[in-house]
Amino acid sequence: MLENALKGNKNYWTWIVFLLVIISIGALCYLKQFTFGLGITGMSRDVSWGFYIAQFTFLVGVAAGGVMLVLPYYLHDFKVFGKITVLGEFLAIAAVCMCLMFILADLGQPMRGLNVMIHPTPGSILFWDMIVLNGYLFLNVIVGWNVLEAERNSVPAAKWVKPFIYLSIPWAFGIHTVTAFLYCGLPGRHFWLTAILAPRFLASAFAAGPSFLILLCFILKKVTDFDPGKEAIQTLAKIVTYAIIANVFFLVCEVFVAFYSNIPGHIVHLKYLFAGIHGHGALVPWMWASIVFMLISIVLLVNPVTRSNETTLGIACTVLFIGTWIDKGLGMISGGFVPSPLHHVTEYIPTIPEILISLSVWATGFLIITVLFKIAINVKEEVAA
Amino acid sequence: MGNNRRTFLKAAGISALGIGTAPVFNLFASSKPAATKLTPEFSQKKSALPAKHWGMVIDTRKFKSKEDLEPVIEVCNSIHNIPHHEEKNHEIKWIWEEEYEHAFTDAENKYINEKAKHLPFLVLCNHCENPPCVRACPTKATFKREDGIVLMDFHRCIGCRFCMAACPYGSRSFNFRDPRPAIEHQNPNFPTRMKGVVEKCNFCAERLAVGKLPACVEASKGAIAFGDLDDPNSTVRKLLEANYSVRRKPSLGTEPSVYYII
Numbered sequence: 310m311l312e313n314a315l316k317g318n319k320n321y322w323t324w325i326v327f328l329l330v331i332i333s334i335g336a337l338c339y340l341k342q343f344t345f346g347l348g349i350t351g352m353s354r355d356v357s358w359g360f361y362i363a364q365f366t367f368l369v370g371v372a373a374g375g376v377m378l379v380l381p382y383y384l385h386d387f388k389v390f391g392k393i394t395v396l397g398e399f400l401a402i403a404a405v406c407m408c409l410m411f412i413l414a415d416l417g418q419p420m421r422g423l424n425v426m427i428h429p430t431p432g433s434i435l436f437w438d439m440i441v442l443n444g445y446l447f448l449n450v451i452v453g454w455n456v457l458e459a460e461r462n463s464v465p466a467a468k469w470v471k472p473f474i475y476l477s478i479p480w481a482f483g484i485h486t487v488t489a490f491l492y493c494g495l496p497g498r499h500f501w502l503t504a505i506l507a508p509r510f511l512a513s514a515f516a517a518g519p520s521f522l523i524l525l526c527f528i529l530k531k532v533t534d535f536d537p538g539k540e541a542i543q544t545l546a547k548i549v550t551y552a553i554i555a556n557v558f559f560l561v562c563e564v565f566v567a568f569y570s571n572i573p574g575h576i577v578h579l580k581y582l583f584a585g586i587h588g589h590g591a592l593v594p595w596m597w598a599s600i601v602f603m604l605i606s607i608v609l610l611v612n613p614v615t616r617s618n619e620t621t622l623g624i625a626c627t628v629l630f631i632g633t634w635i636d637k638g639l640g641m642i643s644g645g646f647v648p649s650p651l652h653h654v655t656e657y658i659p660t661i662p663e664i665l666i667s668l669s670v671w672a673t674g675f676l677i678i679t680v681l682f683k684i685a686i687n688v689k690e691e692v693a694a
Numbered sequence: 695m696g697n698n699r700r701t702f703l704k705a706a707g708i709s710a711l712g713i714g715t716a717p718v719f720n721l722f723a724s725s726k727p728a729a730t731k732l733t734p735e736f737s738q739k740k741s742a743l744p745a746k747h748w749g750m751v752i753d754t755r756k757f758k759s760k761e762d763l764e765p766v767i768e769v770c771n772s773i774h775n776i777p778h779h780e781e782k783n784h785e786i787k788w789i790w791e792e793e794y795e796h797a798f799t800d801a802e803n804k805y806i807n808e809k810a811k812h813l814p815f816l817v818l819c820n821h822c823e824n825p826p827c828v829r830a831c832p833t834k835a836t837f838k839r840e841d842g843i844v845l846m847d848f849h850r851c852i853g854c855r856f857c858m859a860a861c862p863y864g865s866r867s868f869n870f871r872d873p874r875p876a877i878e879h880q881n882p883n884f885p886t887r888m889k890g891v892v893e894k895c896n897f898c899a900e901r902l903a904v905g906k907l908p909a910c911v912e913a914s915k916g917a918i919a920f921g922d923l924d925d926p927n928s929t930v931r932k933l934l935e936a937n938y939s940v941r942r943k944p945s946l947g948t949e950p951s952v953y954y955i956i
Contacts, residue, residue: 346889347853348870353783357858357868417853417868417890424833424852435832435856496826496946497862650864651796651817655783 310458313687314680320532324679328672335669338662339414347417350663355655356646358415360638360667365411367517367638368674369488370510372404372445374518376481377548383474389544392689393526393537395460398453399681400522401481405446407674414666434490441484448477453681461688485510492645500578500645503566509559510637515552517633519545520606520626525682527623535686546622550610553629557603560636581654582644589654592643595635602632741905747823747842748897749923749951750908751933752816756917760814763791767816769913770895775886777876786867788895789818789910800943816910816918819844819865819895820942820950827857827866836892842923842951843897853890862946866894923951 317325342349352359378397381387413419430436451473459466489507492498523545526537567575580586582596606629608615615621648654659667757763770776770789777786791814795802798815821844828838835850836857858866872889880886884900887893898908906912911920921928930953933939937955944950 346869346871348781348784348889350870351783352870354785354787354858354867355864357855412854415854417855417892418851421833421850421852424835424850428833428835428850430832430834432829433832433856435830435854439832491856492859495830495860495862496948497943498859646859650799650862651792652799653796 310454310461310684310688313684316687317683321679321683325676328676328679331672332669332676335666335672338665339669341662342414342666343419347415349660351658351660353655353657355649355653356643356657358642358646359657360659360663361411361415363638363642364667364670365408365415366488366510366641367634368404368407368411369442369485370514370633370637371518371521372401372408373481373485373511373514374516374522375401375404375449376478377515377519377545377552378522379474379481380478381544384478387544389538389540393522393541395453395457395685396525396537396682397518397522398449398456399685400518400525400678401449402446402453402681403674403677404518405442405449405484406677407670408442409446410670410673411667414670434487434494438484438487438491441480441487445477445480445484448473448480452477457685457688460692463692482511485514497650498645499572499574503563505559505562509556509563512552512556512559513633513637516549516556517630517637519552520549520629523549523626524623524630525678527619529682529686533686533690535689542619542622543617546610546616546626549626549629550607550616553603553606553610553633556633556636557607577648578644581647582640586648587654589647589656591656591658592640596640599632599635599640602628603636606632739903739905743902743905743907745841745922746924747922747951748821748902749842749921749930749953750821750897750911751919751930751939751953751955753917753919753933753937753955754813754815755955756914757814757816760791762917763814763816766910766913766918767791769909772879773881773909774884774896775873775877775881777873778878779871779873779876784870786869786873786893788867788893789816791815792817798940798942800945801940815954817863817865817942818910818952819897820863820948820952821895821897823949823951824947826860826862826948830856830860832856839899843899843902844894845896845899846891846893848885848887848891848893851891853892855892857892862943862948863950866892868892 338349350359350361375397378390378394382390382394413422416422425436425439452470455470456466486507489510492501493503493506495501523542526542529535530537564579567579577586581589582592584590585593606625609621609625610616610629615625643657647656767789771778774788776788779785794806794810794813794815797817821842823842825836825838825844827836828844831837832854833850833852835847835852836844837847838844853868855868858868869887869889869891874880874886874888877886898906898910901908907920908918911918919929919933921930923930925931933955934953939953939955941950941953
């Protein structure tokens, strides 16, 4: 099936070359980081995780979001999703690959990365994160590839694939739960020290992942003859609606607990993000933009008229994706580190090389999505013909 | 011809199998003596100071000003090859000074007297009994020794900085760049670090091993005591019995081994 990725029209190749250019620029920056050290980033002693880890966290959500197709299709036999379930799995593959690359980019000694396996430490959540992420990648590669191959040969998928499909469902919840546990089990980091962190991560994941998939489906509809079907998109849109409402609700719960309890350690991080403290407030406009974006998306999604209109649905999904990205990919990590445990305010602003490296990881993810989706669409066209 | 080829393939296959299994057989053959031979002996030097639970008591009353703290911090920096980077984001600190409100964030007080407010307090790794950094480390590069000291293996650390997120005392530093050019005078008796690894105070484990007290204790002119918290007759326990003392962020359950007499 891979050969499908090597045949394409001019637009396809232009897009691929564009991605490769971005990847190369980021690769050069990474070379600089590799030789100099992480000092080329904006991270510091006080804000010791930055853009890379934030992108990783957000993308774990996008990866887990794929389960919102797999679960209805395989557990509830919801046939409408039949055409696009494999796209959800392929999106998960690309997202997990980006996660792994972001973790690697964040390591001070990437050449020692395998120490996590050579010296397995079950007490560390990072050890488990390594297991669940690689496991999820493995599951989606097996399931996605085999199901697509079966579709190509017009036969039902092999029986042995079924257990992997069922396993991938709780596993998707697992990857984001474990990722939340990385943060919410740390004493002295009050912003993350909340039992609702994993549910909140899942809610934003099930909003951001499927909304991204809706956008990808719209693009596919434009550039290929593939049509996922109106009902599939509409059902996905409803899932996104519930998830984004849950996400905002969880945020409201956090704000209530912090401010009504009036415990300074809990308030101060939210204050930093939404109002700024001691004159530091680099993220304030971003965080409010995030809130506004998420609220706009809720208005557009709850209203059946704007939800069923493809243009407004597209707008809703775009602002939702940006809103949840700011929330998790920008605010979540910095917010936990500012102020520091000793109550110093050291702000974090990513540097240009850091952003270029991140962009190149995103571009690699898009390259994987492009290639996998190209294969899937070609197979579907082949079968239909 | 066909027969010939088959025998050749068979022979090739068997020899390939032989090559593949030889190391396995060797391993079985030599595993026992090799194991006894290779087991390193972890005997302590006779001069090493023994303790069940090393602890530190800092008598803050004896540090009147920044000048009193300087030699204590300076000696640590110089013997441990701690680099001095101009850029604040890259700084490495093992032991340093903080004002009261930053050192004891749980015990803020609007009306605290001016003297206490601006008095510099020494802060360092607390060598917690329940160290969150050790829990977080995915490679056991940071670990707690039997005598309570929390140590780093600079060669195993992958630089994920999970320990830095886990430490509630901000006691850990990361080498954002090569530290070696930023070390004024290298002490050849202590390793320098490389870029990309985390480091922190080690309670001078290298000095305890040869019967010396931590350098900061020696330089403090009696303001810092060091000893076995498990031994009721030790200086540290006697000091804690005779004076009111506090620890940093006790509510987090980390059980710091560094005490402050106020």
